[in-house]
Amino acid sequence: xxxxxxxxxxxxxxxxxxxxxxxxxxxxxxxxxxxxxxxxxxxxxxxxxxxxxxxxxxxxxxxxxxxxxxxxxxxxxxxxxxxxxxxxxxxxxxxxxxxxxxxxxxxxxxxxxxxxxxxxxxxxxxxxxxxxxxxxxxxxxxxxxxxxxxxxxxxxxxxxxxxxxxxxxxxxxxxxxxxxxxxxxxxxxxxxxxxxxxxxxxxxxxxxxxxxxxxxxxxxxxxxxxxxxxxxxxxxxxxxxxxxxxxxxxxxxxxxxxxxxxxxxxxxxxxxxxxxxxxxxxxxxxxxxxxxxxxxxxxxxxxxxxxxxxxxxxxxxxxxxxxxxxxxxxxxxxxxxxxxxxxxxxxxxxxxxxxxxxxxxxxxxxxxxxxxxxxxxxxxxxxxxxxxxxxxxxxxxxxxxxxxxxxxxxxxxxxxxxxxxxxxxxxxxxxxxxxxxxxxxxxxxxxxxxxxxxxxxxxxxxxxxxxxxxxxxxxxxxxxxxxxxxxxxxxxxxxxxxxxxxxxxxxxxxxxxxxxxxxxxxxxxxxxxxxxxxxxxxxxxxxxxxxxxxxxxxxxxxxxxxxxxxxxxxxxxxxxxxxxxxxxxxxxxxxxxxxxxxxxxxxxxxxxxxxxxxxxxxxx
Numbered sequence: 001x002x003x004x005x006x007x008x009x010x011x012x013x014x015x016x017x018x019x020x021x022x023x024x025x026x027x028x029x030x031x032x033x034x035x036x037x038x039x040x041x042x043x044x045x046x047x048x049x050x051x052x053x054x055x056x057x058x059x060x061x062x063x064x065x066x067x068x069x070x071x072x073x074x075x076x077x078x079x080x081x082x083x084x085x086x087x088x089x090x091x092x093x094x095x096x097x098x099x100x101x102x103x104x105x106x107x108x109x110x111x112x113x114x115x116x117x118x119x120x121x122x123x124x125x126x127x128x129x130x131x132x133x134x135x136x137x138x139x140x141x142x143x144x145x146x147x148x149x150x151x152x153x154x155x156x157x158x159x160x161x162x163x164x165x166x167x168x169x170x171x172x173x174x175x176x177x178x179x180x181x182x183x184x185x186x187x188x189x190x191x192x193x194x195x196x197x198x199x200x201x202x203x204x205x206x207x208x209x210x211x212x213x214x215x216x217x218x219x220x221x222x223x224x225x226x227x228x229x230x231x232x233x234x235x236x237x238x239x240x241x242x243x244x245x246x247x248x249x250x251x252x253x254x255x256x257x258x259x260x261x262x263x264x265x266x267x268x269x270x271x272x273x274x275x276x277x278x279x280x281x282x283x284x285x286x287x288x289x290x291x292x293x294x295x296x297x298x299x300x301x302x303x304x305x306x307x308x309x310x311x312x313x314x315x316x317x318x319x320x321x322x323x324x325x326x327x328x329x330x331x332x333x334x335x336x337x338x339x340x341x342x343x344x345x346x347x348x349x350x351x352x353x354x355x356x357x358x359x360x361x362x363x364x365x366x367x368x369x370x371x372x373x374x375x376x377x378x379x380x381x382x383x384x385x386x387x388x389x390x391x392x393x394x395x396x397x398x399x400x401x402x403x404x405x406x407x408x409x410x411x412x413x414x415x416x417x418x419x420x421x422x423x424x425x426x427x428x429x430x431x432x433x434x435x436x437x438x439x440x441x442x443x444x445x446x447x448x449x450x451x452x453x454x455x456x457x458x459x460x461x462x463x464x465x466x467x468x469x470x471x472x473x474x475x476x477x478x479x480x481x482x483x484x485x486x487x488x489x490x491x492x493x494x495x496x497x498x499x500x501x502x503x504x505x506x507x508x509x510x511x512x513x514x515x516x517x518x519x520x521x522x523x524x525x526x527x528x529x530x531x532x533x534x535x536x537x538x539x540x541x542x543x544x545x546x547x548x549x550x551x552x553x554x555x556x557x558x559x560x561x562x563x564x565x566x567x568x569x570x571x572x573x574x575x576x577x578x579x580x581x582x583x584x585x586x587x588x589x590x591x592x593x594x595x596x597x598x599x600x601x602x603x604x605x606x607x608x609x610x611x612x613x614x615x616x617x618x619x620x
Contacts, residue, residue, distance in 0.1 A: 129241040132617040136545055138231040140609035143595050147222040148602035153434025154218045159202055160190050169214065173221045191433045196448070196487045196495070199432065203496055223598070229606070234545065235263040236289055240297070250305045254319075256298040258286035266292040269442045271426040274603025275547050276540045276586040279445065281423035283345040283369070287321060287541025297321075297346060310355040318349050318367065321541050324408065324460050325471040326550075328512050329525055330617075331562040331570055337363065338396055339410040341473040341508050341529075341550050342458045344539040347392060359401050367392040370418050376446050388416040388450050406462040412538075414454040418447030419486040419589050431487040451491045452481035452499070454588060456537060467516050473508040473529075477536045479588065488602070489590035492534055497591060504535030508550065521564040529556050533582045533592050540586060546578060546609050551586035555579045568619040577610040 154176060161170045161179045164186065170176045180187045206214070243255040268291035270278045277288045286297035300316025321344050322335025336344070337351070349367025356362065370390035372378055378386050394412035401407075423445045429436055458475035481491035481499035493499035510527035514520035531553045542548035549556045560574035582592035583605045593599030595607050 134615040143607040502534040506531040554581040
């Protein structure tokens with residue numbers, strides 16, 4: 001309001017000034033018209049004096065008007081400054097905000113600050129991931145073999161016959177079965193109280209000649225002919241979510257959540273079929289089709305430059321799957337730290353690393369494969385029956401790492417290895433008696449004994465030559481048993497054998513060519529690996545539907561084509577063929593059997609298998 005009044009006053013002063021000037025000009029014009037005209041062409045002296053006087057008066061009026069305007073301008077400036085002072089005084093003298101108003105303003109500011117902090121926190125988490133659809137067709141052949149579980153069942157029934165018939169051996173298979181039928185209640189009591197240790201002790205009392213005679217009678221009754229095992233179509237979904245957060249320049253947190261399932265199956269537990277990937281254990285839950293549950297596959301923090309040094313520390317669920325050279329066939333960068341030819345297995349642990357330079361990194365790794373003191377009812381067992389923890393220790397050295405060349409060495413040692421790991425499964429037969437489990441119930445498997453130690457060592461070499469990627473891997477495994485066996489066997493030995501040291505090996509070679517015409521968006525690859533009779537690695541989480549190919553005791557051929565439809569949308573067509581020479585691939589328990597003979601197999605296995613796959617992967 002004050003500013004408005006000042007403007008009005010200024011306008012009126014300007015208006016009055018213009019009116020005065022206009023009046024003076026009109027008066028001058030009127031006086032000039034009243035002067036009489038001269039009678040001659042020459043003006044008279046009196047007229048000239050009068051005009052000169054009028055001009056002088058006009059000049060004085062102009063000067064007066066200019067002085068008046070200058071004074072008005074000065075007055076206007078003073079008035080504006082006065083108006084500003086009045087406004088400031090009025091603002092200062094105005095009503096002060098109340099306590100309630102101040103509280104409301106503070107609350108609003110706090111809310112806006114919280115929203116800003118929340119947005120800042122979310123900005124610190126980088127979310128990425130991928131979704132993959134695959135379709136598989138599988139053809140496999142199971143060789144003729146003797147059913148080991150049925151044979152063990154007949155052995156148990158034979159021991160029951162001996163107990164109920166005065167120590168005599170049965171004359172035939174029919175005599176064994178009839179004895180059980182006639183004394184079924186006694187048989188149930190006998191088997192319910194039979195332990196593997198007792199069974200092993202009784203079998204040891206039979207002389208070798210008597211054992212040979214007994215097995216000569218029982219074994220033919222367990223023969224299973226050659227058969228095929230085909231799956232015309234199998235669809236799978238896999239969703240992985242990556243969470244990365246950089247806390248500061250030296251501290252970060254990384255996690256990966258995974259869901260991997262076959263279409264139409266979300267049970268999370270498979271029927272045990274003799275393959276290591278059919279057990280739902282800690283190391284495989286996200287690596288093989290399981291269920292629609294989102295599981296924590298990886299979760300760890302990394303602390304770099306500890307104490308300002310090149311040392312770093314990382315603790316949590318380790319990035320121990322999809323290591324080199326397995327990443328080539330999926331057109332992905334290196335996915336895990338250790339060599340994928342040796343370890344493709346989830347575990348919890350600690351890594352201490354040292355960066356010698358940009359091309360060389362040393363890592364010391366530690367993990368736990370089996371924890372005996374939690375969840376296994378140790379307090380219910382006598383001290384002599386309690387198991388030791390299974391600890392894993394390893395050293396990984398990236399000797400030389402550039403965009404074109406990669407050289408890596410990995411060593412791992414497993415202490416106090418058990419006859420399996422904690423897991424869930426549907427077991428079709430009782431592993432001690434061989435009797436069928438009548439109800440398909442989900443059971444929690446717990447290891448029964450410590451078997452010894454396992455050593456693994458391998459070297460990887462990758463080299464890029466133009467548009468061609470060449471890679472090779474040479475690996476060694478060694479088992480060092482402690483002499484113990486379980487119903488599943490000992491380290492590389494059958495249940496009733498005495499285990500001894502065994503050594504195995506595997507080599508893996510591959511080549512991948514990037515077609516230059518489409519800027520390398522299309523890649524064609526071929527891979528081959530061969531494993532010996534006693535070869536073993538921790539690769540149960542390897543993403544192969546049939547079985548982990550790097551665990552094969554035999555030959556595996558794989559060829560594939562990948563094409564990037566878009567930068568983050570990849571089509572893959574792949575074919576893989578397994579030729580097994582020995583049984584037990586992927587298992588550290590049980591003696592490998594030559595599959596070119598009619599062998600005794602605890603569970604069926606493939607002699608050969610092949611799979612054709614089509615997949616689409618989108619990364620986001």
